[in-house]
Amino acid sequence: MKNRNHTSRPTHNVYVVEGEGDTAFWTKVGAAWQHADGEGLNLTLTALPLNGRLVIRVPKASDEQPNGKAGR
Structure with a gap:
């Protein structure tokens, strides 16, 4: 496995x-x-969350909103 490029x-x-x-x-x-x-x-x-569940998603344009709530 290649090392991740932190600038990518x-x-x-x-x-x-x-x-x-x-x-x-x-x-x-x-x-x-x-x-x-x-x-x-x-x-x-x-x-590191103590409650809830972790979800991994491909980024979308609406995910870039800084309001803390993604458009799902």
């Missing part, structure tokens, strides 16, 4: 999701880089 853009965003359905609150807590062979991911977390 992440291939995925990492969120902690609390709640269900339309009332769920998504908070971005990190980024992920897909391995060159497509078999895994390297994660960098900026926070």
Whole structure:
């Protein structure tokens, strides 16, 4: 596996999701880089959530909003 280039853009965003359905609150807590062979991911977390579940998603234009809530 190649070392991740810290200047490369992440291939995925990492969120902690609390709640269900339309009332769920998504908070971005990190980024992920897909391995060159497509078999895994390297994660960098900026926070370690105590509640909720971690969700890894491909970034979309709406994910760049700084309001802490992604358009899901």
